[in-house]
Amino acid sequence: MIEKLTDHLPHISCREATKLISDSMERRLSLKEVILLKIHLGVCELCRRFKKQIKSLRILMRSYSPEKENVLPETWKNDLRKLLNEQP
Numbered sequence: 001m002i003e004k005l006t007d008h009l010p011h012i013s014c015r016e017a018t019k020l021i022s023d024s025m026e027r028r029l030s031l032k033e034v035i036l037l038k039i040h041l042g043v044c045e046l047c048r049r050f051k052k053q054i055k056s057l058r059i060l061m062r063s064y065s066p067e068k069e070n071v072l073p074e075t076w077k078n079d080l081r082k083l084l085n086e087q088p
């Protein structure tokens with residue numbers, strides 16, 4: 001079933017795949033985009049690595065940008081407040 005479905009979908013290039021990966025950080029991908037990306041990630045190790053990297057990069061960026069404090073888990077917020085309060 002899945003094999004038949006993927007037979008009809010175009011294979012995307014690494015460039016398109018990395019763009020979809022970046023896009024997926026900003027917006028929700030459509031079902032077609034998710035499937036296309038999954039097919040590509042299934043065959044391309046480079047893009048799998050790229051996806052891993054961008055994920056950890058994103059987590060880092062989030063934890064360091066103060067205006068996005070609201071996305072941090074509550075426990076992190078408490079830890080941050082403690083740290084801030086401890087500073088002179």
Ligand SMILES: [Zn+2]
Nearest residue numbers: 014017044047
């Ligand atoms: Zn690729």
